[in-house]
Amino acid sequence: xxxxxxxxxxxxxxxxxxxxxxxxxxxxxxxxxxxxxxxxxxxxxxxxxxxxxxxxxxxxxxxxxxxxxxxxxxxxxxxxxxxxxxxxxxxxxxxxxxxxxxxxxxxxxxxxxxxxxxxxxxxxxxxxxxxxxxxxxxxxxxxxxxxxxxxxxxxxxxxxxxxxxxxxxxxxxxxxxxxxxxxx
Numbered sequence: 001x002x003x004x005x006x007x008x009x010x011x012x013x014x015x016x017x018x019x020x021x022x023x024x025x026x027x028x029x030x031x032x033x034x035x036x037x038x039x040x041x042x043x044x045x046x047x048x049x050x051x052x053x054x055x056x057x058x059x060x061x062x063x064x065x066x067x068x069x070x071x072x073x074x075x076x077x078x079x080x081x082x083x084x085x086x087x088x089x090x091x092x093x094x095x096x097x098x099x100x101x102x103x104x105x106x107x108x109x110x111x112x113x114x115x116x117x118x119x120x121x122x123x124x125x126x127x128x129x130x131x132x133x134x135x136x137x138x139x140x141x142x143x144x145x146x147x148x149x150x151x152x153x154x155x156x157x158x159x160x161x162x163x164x165x166x167x168x169x170x171x172x173x174x175x176x177x178x179x180x181x182x183x184x
Contacts, residue, residue, distance in 0.1 A: 001030060001031060001032045002029075002030070002031070002104065003029060003030040003102060003104040003105060004027065004028075004029040004037070005027065005028050005029065005030075005037075005066070005068070005102070005105075006026075006027050007025070007026070007027075007070065007071070008025070008026070008027075008028060008039070008066055008067060008068055008070060009023070009024070009025045009066070009067035009070035010022075010023070010024050010025075010028060010039050010040070010043060010064060010065065010066055010067075011023045011064075011065040011067075012043050012046065012047055012062065012063070012064060012065075012143070013062070013063045013064075013065055014050065014056060014061055014062060015061045015062070015063055016056060016059070016061040021043075021046055021047060021050060021062075022042070022043045022046035022047065024039040024042055024043060025039070025070065026038050026039045027039060028040050028066070033147060034147075035064065035141065040064075043064075044146065047062065047143070048146075050062075057143060057144055057145055058144075060142050060144065062142070062143040063140050063141065063142055063143065064140065064141045064142075064143055065138055065139070065140050066138075066139040066140070066141070067136075067137050067138070067139075068101070068105075068136045068137070068139055069100075069136050069137065074133050074134075074137055077133050077136060077137065078129065078130070078133045080100070081100070081129060081132065081133065082129070084096060084097075084099055084100060085121045085122070085124065085129075088121050089120075089121050089122040090120065090121070090122065091120070091121055092117065092118050092119065092120060092121070093110065093115050093116065093117055093118070093119045093120075093121055093124065094106070094107075094110055094117035094118065096121045097109065097110075100136075101136075109132075109135060109136070109139075112135055112139075113128070113131060113132045113135055114128070114131065115128050115131075115132065159171075159179055164179055
């Protein structure tokens with residue numbers, strides 16, 4: 001909760017159909033109720049368009065995959081981790097990730113990696129390191145639902161701009177209806 005991530009790549013995946021629903025790059029955050037932020041808000045509009053979405057959500061078939069280090073491919077990330085591990089070779093694993101990850105994320109990554117927190121960095125195997133790289137490139141969260149509409153920050157929808165006179169902002173379909181607002 002309260003963890004803000006910048007420069008991450010996200011993908012929404014339907015694991016039943018093996019399809020990618022949406023992909024984005026930018027900011028997201030973990031909150032007390034789940035995930036939020038610009039990339040998540042954009043992705044939710046695409047998720048709502050999926051057929052049988054409620055069924056897939058109930059079955060746990062919708063995954064949010066987060067690439068925590070999108071600027072590095074797996075080979076470069078492994079090289080970076082090996083460099084950090086060389087620097088911290090006599091430290092415990094739990095104390096070796098400060099330069100790589102936000103503090104609030106380290107505990108979860110350690111737990112999900114399966115590498116004992118107290119294990120010395122110089123004892124970590126290539127297989128464990130490979131699993132760590134995979135976890136950082138494919139951190140997955142199961143999406144189980146949406147927040148209520150009453151809590152919505154933004155909603156999908158709007159007016160087709162082809163139906164508006166750009167000079168007067170009046171509807172071309174219904175007389176005396178005028179639109180205002182902005183789109184960012």
